[in-house]
Amino acid sequence: MTASPHGPAAVHLAQLNVATFRYPLDDPRVAPFVEALDPVNAAADAAPGFVWRLKEDGENDATAMRPLGERVIVNMSVWETREALWDFTYRSGHLEVMRGRRDWFERHAEAHMVLWWVPAGHVPSVEEALERLADIRANGPSPDAFTFTSFHAPVEAAAARA
Amino acid sequence: MEDIDAIALLQDPVRRRLYEYVVAQGREVGRNEAAEAAGVARTLAAHHLDKLTGAGLLESGSRRLTGRSGPGAGRPAKVYTRARAEWAVSLPARDYLTAAELLAEAAEGAGLDAGLCAAARRRGEALRGPGAAPCGGLDEAMDVLAARGYEPHLEGAEGEGGGSLPVVRMRNCPFHAVAERFPPLVCGMNLALLEGLLGADGPVRARMDARPGECCVVVESSKNNID
Numbered sequence A: 001m002t003a004s005p006h007g008p009a010a011v012h013l014a015q016l017n018v019a020t021f022r023y024p025l026d027d028p029r030v031a032p033f034v035e036a037l038d039p040v041n042a043a044a045d046a047a048p049g050f051v052w053r054l055k056e057d058g059e060n061d062a063t064a065m066r067p068l069g070e071r072v073i074v075n076m077s078v079w080e081t082r083e084a085l086w087d088f089t090y091r092s093g094h095l096e097v098m099r100g101r102r103d104w105f106e107r108h109a110e111a112h113m114v115l116w117w118v119p120a121g122h123v124p125s126v127e128e129a130l131e132r133l134a135d136i137r138a139n140g141p142s143p144d145a146f147t148f149t150s151f152h153a154p155v156e157a158a159a160a161r162a
Numbered sequence B: 001m002e003d004i005d006a007i008a009l010l011q012d013p014v015r016r017r018l019y020e021y022v023v024a025q026g027r028e029v030g031r032n033e034a035a036e037a038a039g040v041a042r043t044l045a046a047h048h049l050d051k052l053t054g055a056g057l058l059e060s061g062s063r064r065l066t067g068r069s070g071p072g073a074g075r076p077a078k079v080y081t082r083a084r085a086e087w088a089v090s091l092p093a094r095d096y097l098t099a100a101e102l103l104a105e106a107a108e109g110a111g112l113d114a115g116l117c118a119a120a121r122r123r124g125e126a127l128r129g130p131g132a133a134p135c136g137g138l139d140e141a142m143d144v145l146a147a148r149g150y151e152p153h154l155e156g157a158e159g160e161g162g163g164s165l166p167v168v169r170m171r172n173c174p175f176h177a178v179a180e181r182f183p184p185l186v187c188g189m190n191l192a193l194l195e196g197l198l199g200a201d202g203p204v205r206a207r208m209d210a211r212p213g214e215c216c217v218v219v220e221s222s223k224n225n226i227d
Helices: A026-046 A084-089 A095-098 A126-139 A154-162 B001-010 B013-025 B031-038 B042-054 B096-110 B113-128 B138-147 B175-180 B183-198
Strands: A011-020 A050-054 A072-079 A113-119 B057-061 B077-082 B153-156 B167-170 B204-208 B217-221
Touching: A011 A126, A026 A050, A026 A095, A050 B167, A072 A084, A072 A113, A072 A126, A084 A095, A084 B057, A084 B183, A095 B167, A095 B204, A113 A126, A154 B217, B001 B013, B013 B031, B013 B042, B031 B077, B031 B183, B042 B057, B042 B077, B077 B183, B096 B183, B113 B183, B138 B153, B138 B183, B138 B217, B153 B204, B175 B183, B183 B204, B183 B217
Parallel strands: none
Antiparallel strands: A011 A072, A011 A113, A050 A072, B057 B077, B153 B167, B167 B217, B204 B217
């Protein structure tokens, strides 16, 4: 996944994941997750290839936004390349947080993560992201909504939309 | 080239020394440096390095080793690093990777992380030996990890005054292919295995500290915070 040799990449990779809490956010059993939020978000902001992440007005994260119900938090971000998102997600301090996911979150039977390409400079809305999640849940992976293991390169996605 | 042909190239002792030297550096290595390390002439080293590259065991590129660029900086030199591809031979043909991926997929789907980690920790303890004491220090940990294919190296050891405390990092993940497919599940398993292997409450401990291109775990002295 390298950038175009002709200048800045014309597309960026957007990502949404959702998680359903087993306990309220102020429950001591979720405290390790809450304590990790600020340092891990700071690491994301400083990570190579990071472009943007969802924050609520006046907050440092989006944990108070609950578009899918009171127990479900959403996490959204945009990255320059697949490699940049992969390395942050699985090859940084973020991995240690993911290791605790069974302690804090319900197991999702449906897809809980979706990736899609956006034009560089476009800031995806929560509605747009939820549409992509609904798409992959209803239709399975496609060039418009995919995952790391069912990855689609940006050219295919553009061709499929044209 | 068949995997078995690529692996057979390493039978030659000089080639083997060159390969092992390049792989152990974790960076691009020039011909002169590799020749010196293997104790052979530069032309012989170049011949073998290119043979290893042709077989897909190494990758080559070119770089100006002087660090300068532009006119007068000299010709770029040929440099070598480990190829990312994996080579495996099984006689008779067996396919444990597919089995591992299917089991991981089922474990991931069922959320069996805790059970997998418990099994991995028990396996690590069994590998250490029944009743064996926890690993005695970073040097011993390096030997134990090397024997299991982790390719350990010491980092931050230079430090008298201001230097960071030494930690053991590992260039190789023995579970790489499955870890790439199911990272939190398999990396958690790997950490639990190493915790069992090194022993709890001993002088060293394993901790998750993932970074690109290496094993997700570091091993450090567990007395770092004492006195």
